[in-house]
Amino acid sequence: GDTLCFIEVKTRDRNDGSAERATQEGEKLNRIKNAAKYYCLNNNVAMETTPIQFEQVSIYNDSDISDPIIRHFVIPID
Numbered sequence: 001g002d003t004l005c006f007i008e009v010k011t012r013d014r015n016d017g018s019a020e021r022a023t024q025e026g027e028k029l030n031r032i033k034n035a036a037k038y039y040c041l042n043n044n045v046a047m048e049t050t051p052i053q054f055e056q057v058s059i060y061n062d063s064d065i066s067d068p069i070i071r072h073f074v075i076p077i078d
Contacts, residue, residue, distance in 0.1 A: 003051040006036045008075075011059040033077065 032054060040047045054075040059068050 003053050004040075004045065005053045005055055006032060006039075007055045007057060008032060009057045009059065011061065013061050029075070032075075 036052065036054070037047070039045070040050070040052075054077055056073045056075055058071040058073070060071075061068050
């Protein structure tokens, strides 16, 4: 079936800390949930019957390598 995904993308230099932690903790996660609710309300999406998933993509740049490191996570929502 179809799942509505909300995806947060964070880019960090290698030494700037965890992009995952910046999204999955505290107030940022609450803002993502509220934005999803707002989107659903304004686009007539029935949240009770529509599967919704929250994801995060972390992109780490490193000047020593040419390609960034990309990580994908599904964020568990209580």
